[in-house]
Amino acid sequence: MPHRPRVLIIAEAANPEWVSVPLVGWSLAQAMRRRAHVHVVTQTRNRDAFVRAGLVEGQDFTAIDSEAVAAPMYRLANLLRMGSGKGWTMVTAIASLSYPYFERLVWKKFGARIQAGEFDVVHRITPLSPTIASSLAPKVAAAKVHFVLGPLNGGVPWPKGFDSERRREREWLSYVRGAYKANPAHRKMLRSSALIIAGSRHTAGEIPAAHQHKTVWLPENAIDPARFNLTAPQDLSGPLRACFLGRLVPYKGPDMLLEAAAPLMREGKLVLDMIGDGPMADDLRAQAERLQISHAVTFHGHLPHDQVQPVLARANLMTFPSIREFGGGVVLEAMALGVVPMVVDYAGPGELVTGETGYLIPVGPRPRIVAAFRAALEALAADPSGLPVKAQAARRTALADFTWDAKAARILAFYAAIPDLQAA
Template identity: 55%
Template sequence: MTAPRSVRLLLIAEAANPEWVSVPLVGWSMARALAARHQAHIVTQLRNREAFLRAGLIEGQEFTAIDTEAIDGRVWRMAKALRLGEKGAWQALTALSSLTYRYFERQVWRRFGPQIEAGAFDIVHRITPLTPTAVSTLAPRCRQAGVGFVLGPLNGGAPWPKGFAGAQRREREFLMPLRQAYKLQPGYRAMLAASDLILCGSRDTQGDIPAAYQGKTRLMAENGIDLARFPEPPPRVPSQVLRACFVGRLVPYKGCDMVLEAALPYLATGQMVLDIAGTGPEEQRLRDYVAAQGLGAAVRFHGWVDHRKVREIFAGADLFTFPSIREFGGGVVLEAMACRCVPVVADHAGPSELVDAAVGYKLPVSGGRAGLIEALRAQIGAVLADRARLTQQAETGYRRVLEQYTWQAKAETITRLYAEALPRLF
C-alpha cells in the first residue's frame, strides 16, 4: 500500500517541551515526529520558547510561541491554592488550567486565523492539552474555513477503582463527583461536531465521547519512545536474585506502598531487591516503612533521576512493579519495555492497554487495595518460580516497542488516520 502523501499541518501544542517530562514531552515528541513527516508549523506557549531554541528550531519558520502568561499566572496561583500545596487534587489543577486554554486559542486565531482562512494549511491538529476538558474554539472556525481539524490524543476520565478510598483521600480528589460536568461547557459539542478525527489515548476516554461522535474516534496511545533517549539495551540475562524497580512520582495512586507490602517476604529473605526512583509527598512514609521492616539492605531509594539514570535502572531490573490505579497513559511502561524490563501493572486504565501476557503481567483491581497487594505478591512468587519466562517477555516487549511505539511509527499511524478521515486531501 502506498504511503499517504505529505500535507501542510498547523500543529497546536500548547504544552510541548523537550526538556520536561509527562504531557510536555508527549506534545514535543509527537509534534516533532509529525513535522519530520509533513510540512508543519508548531504553535506552543511562550514558556517553551527557550527550550525550542536550544533544540535548534527556528522561530517564525518552524514554530511560534504564544504569550499567555498574564492569564496563566493568575490561574496557576489559584490552582496551587486549591491543591493545598503539592499533595494532590490533580483534577482541580486540570479543571482550572483548562480555563486558560480558551485564551491561548484566541491568541492562536489572531495570529494564524487569516492563514487558515486563506488555505495555507490542510489540517490543523490540536495535540495538547491532552485533557478532554479543554474546549477548542478553533475546531468550528476550521470547519467554516474548509480546513481539516484533528483533536487529540485526548486522555483522562479513568474512574477511581472501588476499594481505594484511602488513596483517593490522600490525593484530595474531591472533584470526582463532578467529573462529567465538563461536557456541559459551552462549545464542547461544537468542538466534537467540527472535528474530522478524534484520537483517544485510552478506552475510558473513547467511551466518554458522546455516542453521536463515536464514529470519528480512533484509539491510539499518546505515549511513544524516542530511540535517541532509549538506545537498544543489552539482552536480558536472568539473575539469581530477582531485581525489581519502581519508577514514578511517590504519590498515593501510583502504589509504591503496595509494592513494598507485597514484596515484603521476598525482600526480607533476600530473594528480591527493589530500586525506587522518584520523589514526592509519600517518600518519607515509604522510607519509614522500609526502616521499620528492616529492609534497608534490599531497598534502595534513588530520589529524582534524569532519563539516563532511568534507563540504567530499567536495564538493571528484571521486573517493573507498577500497580498504579489511576494512570491515564502509562508512558513509563513503554520505557520499561524499551529497556527489556518486564512490567507488572494494575489491570485498570492506561497501562493495562499496553500490557498483555506476551510482554508482562496485569493484576486485578476488583479486590481493592488488599486484593491488589495479594495479587502482586502471588505474581512475584510465580516469577521467582519461572525466571526463564521473563527473558522471552522482555524480548517480545522490546520488539513491540520498536514496531508500534516509536514516534516515527506513531507519525505514520497518524498519517494513515489523516488519510482515512480526510480522503480529499490525499
C-alpha cells in the same frame, strides 16, 4: 490529502526539557515534522527550549504569549490544589478557564492564513484533557479546513476501595468531573472536529455516540529509541531485581509494592530499586524499616532522565501497581529496554501490556492487588525462566509499535481517512 500535508499543530504544552504532557506534546510534534510540513504553535514558556533544540522561531514554530491570563491562573491553581503534585483535577479545571485566551491569540495570529487555505489540517495535540474545549474547532471547520483533536486522555474513574487515596490526592473535583459534558463549547468542538484521537479506551468510550464514527484509538505515550538504547541483560543468576519508576504518591501504589514484595526481600530472593520522589518518600522509608527490608530496597529519589536508564536496565521486572494511570509512559520505557512489566490491568498500563509482553494483575481492592502481586512475584522467584522470552517480546513490541515515528505514521493514515470518516 497530500502525501506530506501542511499541518498547523497546536501544542500549548510542548517542551523537550520537561516530562509528562509537555514531553508528549513536543515528541509527537517533532515526529510529525519528520513526515509532514508542520508549523508548531506553542506557549511562550516553551520558546527557549524550542530554540535550544534547534527550531527557528517564525519558520518552524510560533510562541504565543498568553501569560497575561496564564500566569495568574497558574498561581491560583497552585494555591487551590492544596499541595505540590496533588489536585490535578483542580489544575485542569483552572486551565480550562485560562486556555481559551491562548486559542483566541492563536486565531488572531493564524486565522487569516487558515481561512486562506494555507493548511490542510489544524491539529490540537495539547492540552490532552478531553474536558478543555476548543474555540478554534468551529472556526477552522467553517474555513473548510480539517480540525483534528487529540490524543485526548484522562478522567479514568478511581477503582472501588481507593477513596482514601483519592482524598489524599486532593481529588475533590473528580467527583463532579462529568459536568464538563454539559458545556456547549465542548459539544460544539466535537461536532466541528473531523477526527478525534482518543489516547485510551476509556476516553474513547466517553465520546458521544454521534461522534464515534470519527473517533480512533491511539495510546497517548510512545518512546524515543535514542533515549532508551540499552538492553536489560535479564540476568537470572541471582535474586530477582525489580524496579519502580514514578512519583511517590498514593495512587501509584509504591506502598502496596513494598508490602507485596516484603517476604521475598526478607528471604534474599528479590531486590528493589525505587526511582522517584514525592510526598510518600519518608513514609515509604519508614515502611521499609518496619517490614525489615531496608537492606533490599534502594530509594534513588528523583533522577535526571539520562540517569534513569542505567538503573532501570539492570532490572528483570518493572513492578508498577498504579491504580489510576492515564498513559503509562514508564511502562513503555521499561519494555523498550527489555524489562518485563508487571502492572495492574486497568487504564493505560493495561492497554499497553499483554500476556506475551508482561504480567497483568487484576484490579480490585488493595488487599487483593497486594496478594496478587505477591503471588506473581513468588512464582517468578521460584521459576524465572520465562522472563527472557517476555523481555524480548516487550522490547520488540515497543520498538515496532510504540515509537513516536510509528505513532506519526498512524496519524498521517488517519488524516488520509478523514473523507471516509466524514462520509460515514
